[in-house]
Amino acid sequence: MAVCVAVIAKENYPLYIRSVPTENELKFHYMVHTSLDVVDEKISAMGKALVDQRELYLGLLYPTEDYKVYGYVTNSKVKFVMVVDSSNPALRDNEIRSMFRKLHNSYTDVMCNPFYNPGDRIQSRAFDSMVTSMMIQVC
Amino acid sequence: MEAAAAAAAGTGCGPGSPLLLSDGEQQCYSELFARCAGTASGGPGSGPPEAARAAPGAATAAAGPVADLFRASQLPAETLHQITELCGAKRVGYFGPTQFYVALKLIAAAQSGLPVRIESIKCELPLPRFMISKTEGEIRFGNSAELHGTKVQIPYVISEKNTFKRMDDEDKQQETQSPTMSPLASPPSSPPHYQRVPLSHGYSKLRSSTEQMHPAPYEARQPLVQPEGSSSGSQGAKPPRHQASLIRSFSVEREPQDNNSNYPEEPWRITEEQREYYVNQFRSLQPDPGSFISGSVAKNFFTKSKLSIPELSYIWELSDADCDGALTLPEFCAAFHLIVARKNGYPLPDTLPPTLQPEYLQAAFPKTKWECTLFDSYSDSMPANQQPHDLNWMEKLSINDMTDFPVPTQDMTGNDKQALKSTTDEALPKDMSENPATPKESNSLKARPRSRSYSSTSIEEAMKRGEDPPTPPPRPQKTHSRASSLDLNKVFQPSVPATKSGLLPPPPALPPRPCPSQSEQGFEAELHPQLSRAPSQAAESSPTKKDIPYSQPPSKPIRRKLRPENQAAENQEPSATAGGPASAATVKPHPTVQKQSSKQKKAIQTAIRKNKEANAVLARLNSELQQQLKEVHQERIALENQLEQLRPVTVL
Numbered sequence: 001m002a003v004c005v006a007v008i009a010k011e012n013y014p015l016y017i018r019s020v021p022t023e024n025e026l027k028f029h030y031m032v033h034t035s036l037d038v039v040d041e042k043i044s045a046m047g048k049a050l051v052d053q054r055e056l057y058l059g060l061l062y063p064t065e066d067y068k069v070y071g072y073v074t075n076s077k078v079k080f081v082m083v084v085d086s087s088n089p090a091l092r093d094n095e096i097r098s099m100f101r102k103l104h105n106s107y108t109d110v111m112c113n114p115f116y117n118p119g120d121r122i123q124s125r126a127f128d129s130m131v132t133s134m135m136i137q138v139c
Numbered sequence: 140m141e142a143a144a145a146a147a148a149g150t151g152c153g154p155g156s157p158l159l160l161s162d163g164e165q166q167c168y169s170e171l172f173a174r175c176a177g178t179a180s181g182g183p184g185s186g187p188p189e190a191a192r193a194a195p196g197a198a199t200a201a202a203g204p205v206a207d208l209f210r211a212s213q214l215p216a217e218t219l220h221q222i223t224e225l226c227g228a229k230r231v232g233y234f235g236p237t238q239f240y241v242a243l244k245l246i247a248a249a250q251s252g253l254p255v256r257i258e259s260i261k262c263e264l265p266l267p268r269f270m271i272s273k274t275e276g277e278i279r280f281g282n283s284a285e286l287h288g289t290k291v292q293i294p295y296v297i298s299e300k301n302t303f304k305r306m307d308d309e310d311k312q313q314e315t316q317s318p319t320m321s322p323l324a325s326p327p328s329s330p331p332h333y334q335r336v337p338l339s340h341g342y343s344k345l346r347s348s349t350e351q352m353h354p355a356p357y358e359a360r361q362p363l364v365q366p367e368g369s370s371s372g373s374q375g376a377k378p379p380r381h382q383a384s385l386i387r388s389f390s391v392e393r394e395p396q397d398n399n400s401n402y403p404e405e406p407w408r409i410t411e412e413q414r415e416y417y418v419n420q421f422r423s424l425q426p427d428p429g430s431f432i433s434g435s436v437a438k439n440f441f442t443k444s445k446l447s448i449p450e451l452s453y454i455w456e457l458s459d460a461d462c463d464g465a466l467t468l469p470e471f472c473a474a475f476h477l478i479v480a481r482k483n484g485y486p487l488p489d490t491l492p493p494t495l496q497p498e499y500l501q502a503a504f505p506k507t508k509w510e511c512t513l514f515d516s517y518s519d520s521m522p523a524n525q526q527p528h529d530l531n532w533m534e535k536l537s538i539n540d541m542t543d544f545p546v547p548t549q550d551m552t553g554n555d556k557q558a559l560k561s562t563t564d565e566a567l568p569k570d571m572s573e574n575p576a577t578p579k580e581s582n583s584l585k586a587r588p589r590s591r592s593y594s595s596t597s598i599e600e601a602m603k604r605g606e607d608p609p610t611p612p613p614r615p616q617k618t619h620s621r622a623s624s625l626d627l628n629k630v631f632q633p634s635v636p637a638t639k640s641g642l643l644p645p646p647p648a649l650p651p652r653p654c655p656s657q658s659e660q661g662f663e664a665e666l667h668p669q670l671s672r673a674p675s676q677a678a679e680s681s682p683t684k685k686d687i688p689y690s691q692p693p694s695k696p697i698r699r700k701l702r703p704e705n706q707a708a709e710n711q712e713p714s715a716t717a718g719g720p721a722s723a724a725t726v727k728p729h730p731t732v733q734k735q736s737s738k739q740k741k742a743i744q745t746a747i748r749k750n751k752e753a754n755a756v757l758a759r760l761n762s763e764l765q766q767q768l769k770e771v772h773q774e775r776i777a778l779e780n781q782l783e784q785l786r787p788v789t790v791l
Contacts, residue, residue: 108462109462111464112434112459112462112463112464113434113452113455113456113459113464114434114435114437114438114455114464115438115448115451115452115455116452123449123452124452124453124456125453125456125489126456
């Protein structure tokens with residue numbers, strides 16, 4: 001269902017970004033990049049509250065005519081951004097949440113690997129296959 | 140024979156130029172030829188067909204051993220093909236002495252970097268080098284003259300640790316014969332063996348000690364051993380094949396491959412000696428074989444293997460089945476095995492091979508004492524998988540640095556975890572004390588409840604898990620926190636009731652509940668979560684909703700179909716509320732109960748568990764239906780009201 005999935009580090013550089021192969025993948029990258037501002041805005045809005053109280057799922061960040069961008073942030077300020085196709089009306093919020101949950105779980109698995117240094121690009125095959133499974137559904 | 144061979148070779152050669160073999164070469168080649176021809180019948184993986192073909196005297200060398208020998212020369216396949224063509228074997232269809240010698244010369248030429256042509260062999264060439272692949276003997280053609288005691292090793296392309304072994308054997312050979320030659324005058328590196336180059340350095344350091352015992356006194360005994368024969372005096376290799384360590388500290392020992400006998404299928408199978416070795420290494424890192432090795436310790440250890448970090452990362456991903464950042468003994472063995480395989484040139488698999496799965500490893504090597512004792516001590520009423528499984532989950536929940544169980548739930552932050560903490564704290568130390576390191580090896584951890592309730596995502600960071608529980612969770616709700624704690628209690632206390640009263644007899648309606656389930660309920664004073672209790676962790680995590688309390692009465696009839704114990708247990712639920720004292724009582728007999736062990740208990744508990752699961756599902760379903768019924772009722776009432784209001788209007 002997702003057209004593009006990105007994992008952004010706390011310092012706002014991408015740890016992992018993957019799109020459905022189209023001719024203009026760069027636009028997805030741009031969308032993710034612009035969505036970071038929205039994410040920061042949402043985070044700071046509830047920033048003073050304790051982390052626990054803050055909801056991790058940020059919801060729809062902003063819609064464009066063709067796509068919708070959803071965001072999710074973890075407790076360590078790692079952001080997941082997902083771009084989905086607007087043409088899929090049946091895509092419900094719960095599904096997006098579950099996708100983010102899966103992403104988060106896979107991300108924690110990657111972190112558990114002692115050979116992974118936080119801040120490195122994510123090269124885990126398990127993570128890749130999980131993202132692929134999320135994206136393939138589009139086609 | 141050499142002269143004749145030389146002459147024949149000369150005539151047999153393409154362009155007709157005589158093939159001149161030096162004495163050394165002649166001796167080598169004839170030995171090799173004899174080996175290929177003679178051992179065809181006894182060759183290890185080559186099989187009888189070649190032997191049959193080579194049967195008519197020693198005139199021809201069997202294709203199998205020859206092919207293996209050529210592969211042992213470490214030349215790329217195309218080169219070998221070229222050589223085979225050039226030497227005329229393809230033309231005549233077999234490897235006669237002529238062809239064989241020409242081929243050997245061509246191999247020497249190729250190894251020296253000369254193009255593979257007939258012309259190349261006219262000049263003086265060093266002897267071709269064949270790397271040892273298998274254990275039988277070793278071939279060592281080098282510039283130095285250790286020609287005696289050379290044997291063709293049929294390379295085991297698939298067998299693991301060949302390179303190690305080869306190095307080792309070569310080392311020994313060298314030591315005994317001519318200390319000058321470095322055994323690892325690296326062959327033209329074929330890609331899969333590139334990693335052996337660093338080995339050579341390590342080996343050269345160890346050469347002085349290769350003759351001595353290596354740290355771990357494992358002997359590599361190849362099941363298929365070609366007759367070492369007389370000339371292998373220097374070999375002495377067969378019995379004491381020690382694996383040299385790459386680096387002393389890493390001390391990767393070559394283990395003999397039992398799987399040599401079935402090499403086509405099982406490069407991933409761990410042999411006994413290997414397993415012992417791994418276990419010893421595990422112990423050196425972590426004295427308690429039942430506990431974990433933490434991620435950082437394992438990282439330091441495996442980094443010594445000099446594999447690249449991405450590869451190590453991938454190996455870790457494969458072997459850490461439960462993704463908890465620590466390695467249990469089976470996981471460690473699997474990881475070690477993969478590393479060794481990789482060092483030997485095997486490509487890493489895409490998924491963990493079945494023989495390296497933790498479950499398999501535990502089952503296959505149950506003899507490790509600690510496993511047995513732990514299980515015994517635990518009142519092994521539960522099936523090993525399930526019980527340790529639960530414990531394991533508990534421990535993992537709470538731990539990052541697995542050293543210290545009774546500090547359980549520290550990392551848990553979620554609401555359900557806190558409930559767990561309170562209720563299970565007492566259960567935990569009891570059980571933990573008895574199974575200090577238990578069942579890390581239980582690997583149904585995949586089913587481990589990524590028990591974060593889905594609604595509270597903040598826990599997820601701490602949890603580090605993300606697999607869906609096996610049972611389909613209806614909805615995440617917070618109320619299951621108690622339920623999960625109850626589950627755990629149930630897990631820990633299953634033996635109690637069973638021991639006390641064979642089959643759980645239908646208990647009296649109130650307090651004195653010998654049944655564990657009841658005691659738990661009473662314990663928790665929370666009726667319904669029990670329903671949801673799938674004994675496995677899954678239940679805990681499962682947001683299986685236990686707010687069915689109210690629906691208990693209606694669900695009773697359903698439950699009556701189930702086994703009496705469960706029925707009794709369930710029936711007690713609604714009325715159970717005041718089970719506090721009972722629960723306390725039941726908690727105490729814990730230690731005593733656990734000492735008993737009976738298969739009956741085990742069976743009963745599994746049955747209980749299954750029934751409870753079924754109960755949970757049915758109860759859930761029931762509650763949902765009840766809910767719908769209520770809603771429908773309300774709608775109906777609303778509609779009727781509307782009708783009432785409208786009716787006078789229409790009538791009028």
